Amino acid sequence: MKDIEIKANVLELTEGVVLARDLFVEGRLLMKEGNFLTSRVINLLKNRNVEHVYIKNSLQQQNKTELIELSTENVTEQFFSVLAELSIEKRYGHVLKNADDIEYIKTLFIKIMQNEKYRSILNDLKKWDSYTYYHSIDVFVLSTLFAKQEGIPSLNHKAIGFLLHDIGNLYIPLSILQKNAKITHDEYRIIKKHTIEGFHIFESLGLYDLAYLAKSHHENHNGSGYPDGLTGTEMTRELEVLHLIDVYSAITMKKYYREAIGAADALTFIFRDEEKFNPQLLSRFVEFIGIYPENSIVRLSDKSYAIIKEVNEQYPLLPLVKRLDNNQLIELPINYQLTIEKMIKYNKDTISSLFNRFYEEIINENIEGMKKTYLKISDAITENEQFTKLFIPTFQILNVLLKEQKMSETRYKKITKEITTLLDAKLLSLQEQHQPTKSILFLIDYKYQHHYYLKFLQGFFLTEKFYPFIVDASTSETEVTNILNCCNAYSVYIIRDQYEPVLSNNQDLGIYYLTFNQLEQFIFSLSGDTTLTLEQSLEKYKISQNFLPSL
Numbered sequence: 412m413k414d415i416e417i418k419a420n421v422l423e424l425t426e427g428v429v430l431a432r433d434l435f436v437e438g439r440l441l442m443k444e445g446n447f448l449t450s451r452v453i454n455l456l457k458n459r460n461v462e463h464v465y466i467k468n469s470l471q472q473q474n475k476t477e478l479i480e481l482s483t484e485n486v487t488e489q490f491f492s493v494l495a496e497l498s499i500e501k502r503y504g505h506v507l508k509n510a511d512d513i514e515y516i517k518t519l520f521i522k523i524m525q526n527e528k529y530r531s532i533l534n535d536l537k538k539w540d541s542y543t544y545y546h547s548i549d550v551f552v553l554s555t556l557f558a559k560q561e562g563i564p565s566l567n568h569k570a571i572g573f574l575l576h577d578i579g580n581l582y583i584p585l586s587i588l589q590k591n592a593k594i595t596h597d598e599y600r601i602i603k604k605h606t607i608e609g610f611h612i613f614e615s616l617g618l619y620d621l622a623y624l625a626k627s628h629h630e631n632h633n634g635s636g637y638p639d640g641l642t643g644t645e646m647t648r649e650l651e652v653l654h655l656i657d658v659y660s661a662i663t664m665k666k667y668y669r670e671a672i673g674a675a676d677a678l679t680f681i682f683r684d685e686e687k688f689n690p691q692l693l694s695r696f697v698e699f700i701g702i703y704p705e706n707s708i709v710r711l712s713d714k715s716y717a718i719i720k721e722v723n724e725q726y727p728l729l730p731l732v733k734r735l736d737n738n739q740l741i742e743l744p745i746n747y748q749l750t751i752e753k754m755i756k757y758n759k760d761t762i763s764s765l766f767n768r769f770y771e772e773i774i775n776e777n778i779e780g781m782k783k784t785y786l787k788i789s790d791a792i793t794e795n796e797q798f799t800k801l802f803i804p805t806f807q808i809l810n811v812l813l814k815e816q817k818m819s820e821t822r823y824k825k826i827t828k829e830i831t832t833l834l835d836a837k838l839l840s841l842q843e844q845h846q847p848t849k850s851i852l853f854l855i856d857y858k859y860q861h862h863y864y865l866k867f868l869q870g871f872f873l874t875e876k877f878y879p880f881i882v883d884a885s886t887s888e889t890e891v892t893n894i895l896n897c898c899n900a901y902s903v904y905i906i907r908d909q910y911e912p913v914l915s916n917n918q919d920l921g922i923y924y925l926t927f928n929q930l931e932q933f934i935f936s937l938s939g940d941t942t943l944t945l946e947q948s949l950e951k952y953k954i955s956q957n958f959l960p961s962l
Contacts, residue, residue, distance in 0.1 A: 432464075543577050550576060632686065766801075
């Protein structure tokens with residue numbers, strides 16, 4: 412039956428009721444409609460003197476909640492249900508292939524859940540944010556089993572810290588935790604508070620000796636982490652284990668704003684920042700899961716040496732390797748007659764080699780490979796360089812190949828469509844991440860409004876935190892003026908084949924005029940490195956209202 416929306420007194424709320432409207436506290440979105448109110452949230456509302464919230468009052472009591480809480484009766488079922496959701500066959504490698512390990516980790520989880528305080532707060536986390544809940548159990552499993560192999564003492568007790576390490580997220584607004592885009596710098600400052608909040612929660616649970624795991628699991632080996640900037644010499648082994656696996660889990664799990672990243676690619680990202688981790692521990696973790704990143708030099712079970720050429724995300728334990736003695740390509744067999752014994756060395760990709768691979772994959776029409784390499788490149792260069800060193804040169808190369816008939820028009824259209832999809836995703840990400848506060852207006856002929864030259868120009872402005880509004884050049888002066896007043900535009904860029912004076916009463920507004928050919932020349936002039944700001948580069952196109960450029 413249909414739910415009825417009612418206005419409820421906060422003092423009379425009970426745990427488990429469902430929000431009927433988004434909940435704002437002190438001007439910040441705390442919880443989205445449809446979420447369950449926990450005892451912690453209700454207490455927070457009382458402490459903040461919130462008087463009423465809107466909740467759903469179901470006409471059928473059994474429909475009040477579909478959330479299955481952890482209890483002493485269903486804990487085993489729930490534990491294995493979580494493991495099924497975690498895609499462990501693609502992310503865990505050799506882990507949990509041993510019946511003894513499965514029994515050990517299951518029994519330990521059940522034992523921890525027999526403590527009512529731990530079970531209750533984990534249920535609160537499950538209700539608050541499902542991603543953090545799944546991530547917490549993921550980290551618990553991998554960290555505990557890896558720490559067991561490392562011989563870390565008092566492990567059954569320290570495993571509680573692994574499980575509850577992110578409990579401080581209970582005090583982070585869902586509008587940030589569940590944001591469907593990369594977080595801003597201000598939001599990142601808020602998220603970092605979860606370590607201190609977690610520290611206090613551990614103390615409230617009487618876990619004084621484990622509270623450092625909640626507080627310090629984002630510290631880095633080289634001292635670049637938070638909140639205290641600890642270095643490797645100040646970090647315990649169990650903290651280093653937790654830190655490494657927390658990062659691995661976060662990269663390989665699906666997030667609200669992106670898909671999951673494959674295990675081998677995740678290790679590539681980790682090795683790129685290897686100075687943040689204990690190097691010996693990182694090498695042993697790779698051996699522990701048995702998944703090796705591309706470009707690793709490995710020793711095979713027949714004592715020959717090979718380089719990992721390609722890893723299938725569905726079967727990461729069986730990569731494609733190239734023998735170093737005879738350059739033979741071999742896909743490791745499914746019967747495991749030939750396996751990897753040990754990683755000898757990981758060869759980091761240079762940015763130059765990544766660009767070369769990216770262009771090779773474009774020419775060979777390896778779309779999936781191109782996308783993977785694009786992610787690695789975009790993660791290693793600045794946002795501005797993604798346009799000047801990646802997108803613009805790529806379209807230049809494609810245009811040359813088409814013009815010289817070294818690429819068919821069909822292939823050209825297919826590849827440019829894929830690159831444009833990546834470009835559109837980047838523009839959307841910039842809009843959501845930077846939340847531009849200043850605006851500009853593009854007055855542009857309709858036929859050019861979806862051209863990638865304009866997308867490049869949009870990208871440059873977004874990196875400088877200007878939001879570009881696109882308006883058809885045929886729009887009347889009155890309508891343009893209304894739009895300018897609404898968006899409070901900083902300047903206007905007219906891009907059309909023929910110039911017509913506009914906005915005669917806006918003397919303080921910066922107005923620029925470019926033909927489409929001039930736009931093309933301007934965009935390609937930015938390819939590679941440029942020391943000029945965007946405004947400096949565009950200054951020569953600035954006009955006065957009484958000036959009619961020669962065409």
